[in-house]
Amino acid sequence: METELQNLIFVWISVIAALSSCRYISILIPVGPKRLFFFLPVILLFLLLPLRQTTLTLAGLTSFSVAWLSNFKLLLLAYGKGPLVTPPTTPPLSLQLFVTTASLPIKISPSAESPTSKNGGGGGLKSRANYVAKCLLLVSLFPLYQRSAYVHEKVMMLAYSVHVYIVLEVALAVIGPQFDEPYLATSLQDFWGRRWNLMATSILRPSVYEPIRLASGRLVGRRAALPAVLITFAVSALMHELIFYYIGRKEPTWVVTRFFLLHGVAVAAEVAAKKAVSRVLTVGFVVVTGFWLFLPLRYDTVAKARRETIAVIEFVKCPWSLLRFISFTVISGRSSLYTD
Secondary structure: OHHHHHHHHHHHHHHHHHHHHHHHHHHHOOOOHHHHHHHHHHHHHHHHHHHHOOOHHHHHHHHHHHHHHHHHHHHHHHOOOOOOOOOOOOOOOOHHHHHHHHHOOOOEOOOOOOHHHEHHHHHOOOOHHHHHHHHHHHHHOHHHHHOHHHOOHHHHHHHHHHHHHHHHHHHHHHOOOOOOOHHHOOOHHHHHHHHOOHHHHHHHHHHHHHHHHHHHHHHHHHHHHHHHHHHHHHHHHHHHHHHHHHHHOOOOOOHHHHHHHHHHHHHHHHHHHOOOOOHHHHHHHHHHHHHHHHOOOOOOHHHHHHHHHHHHHHHHHOHHHHHHHHHHHHHHHHHHHHHO
16 A cells, blocks of 8 residues: 555656646647647656556546546647637636646636636535435445345446445545536436536547537538547547556456447437437436446456455554655655755
8 A cells, every 4th residue: 555655646746747847838839739749758658657556546546637638638738729728818827727727627717816716616516415415325335235245236236336426426526526417317418418527528528529520510511510429439438448457457348438339329319310318218328338338347346446445444544554654755755855
């Protein structure tokens, strides 16, 4: 556990340093291929950094935030687009705000220099009753885990899915809403476009969907949304395969890719038909295809998650381990200062 925490510190110091350089590059180098060329070493670094994390939780969060979101934000910034770009009449983002926005799953409005302008900070928070109800639902799942040997595998998959959703919804609410009650979706477009994984949606729309739709419009006219939807889901599939590789360190099975491609075709068909799909059919389609292609547990994730949780508890329970880790970090920091 100490090694993993040291790797975590190394990873995020590297991220902060790399993004700081990207901010100054964006000020000095004009938009276009030349700026992208200077960003490429950082993009490559961000693809390698998640390999330093071996635990399920840290590898997953680092790969999502850094390898996916940060890299896509830098690609947009290279061409003067995305959340890291301010309007011409306003100054560039401060260094602190630039690094925060680039490295975390948050969105900040153009007037982000004021603390109250964070879209993902306070305005998107839900009521306390909403979070309390979800926490109670999460706690109610614990007895089910203790009797998992007697529970059907599909029921356990559903329980784990609800568990992950609630943990992400509540834990990440501090930096911004990540979901918008996906079980209330009235169509697949509503589910994927406005309710599920809002940060991934907000970065895929300007980086993939809008450019493809603009380019396709010259070829297929009014049906340009269809290839844009399909390619967006294909890119999302590849990024999910990459995240699962960071977590499991095994060759991809491409089952997750089939899941997203299937949903891409379904959303494209829904766009073409222009008919509202009922809430039950939408959620039912997501659940059925999820059980079929997305949720079969791979890489011993449940066992790894249990071991990591126990390791964290034991680490925190032992004051000597904490003291030794803090001492090592302080001594390492001082030695690096002296060597500099």
